[in-house]
Amino acid sequence: MIRSKVALICSVVILGICMHLYFPFPNNVMLEARSTFMSFPIHNQDGLIPxxxxxxxxxxxxxxxxxxxxxxxxxxxxxxxxxxxxxxxxF
Known part of the structure; x- marks a missing residue:
């Protein structure tokens, strides 16, 4: 069922980093986002968000x-x- 343990562990670590980047807090930039992708704000009124x-x-x-x-x-x-x-x- 598992082909590469290294790839799975790296995937879980990267997903954890992604979740940590934009966890929704009250003063987060998500409040002003115009376009998002999987809870990542891509564009707001000021332009692109790197x-x-x-x-x-x-x-x-x-x-x-x-x-x-x-x-x-x-x-x-x-x-x-x-x-x-x-x-x-x-949640």
Whole structure:
């Protein structure tokens, strides 16, 4: 079921970093965001947000590493992780 433990561990670490970058706080830049990607603000009234773009790229890299690390049930687990990542900050 696991093809590469290193890829899975790297994926989990990168996802943790992504969650930590833009955890919703009251004074967060998410309040003024015009466009977002998986809770990362990409664009606001002042222009592009470089940290949001970097966080989005890290999220995509983490999903690719997770896909590489799994041998079986790749699609199901990626869908579950994406839903969990989207729902987690609400709680």
């Amino acid at each position: 940290l949001g773009i970097i966080g989005s790229i890290l999220f995509i890299i983490a999903m690719i590493l997770f896909f590489i690390g799994m041998k079986k049930y790749r699609f199901r687990t990626i869908i579950i992780i994406v839903f969990a990542y989207a729902i987690y900050p609400i």
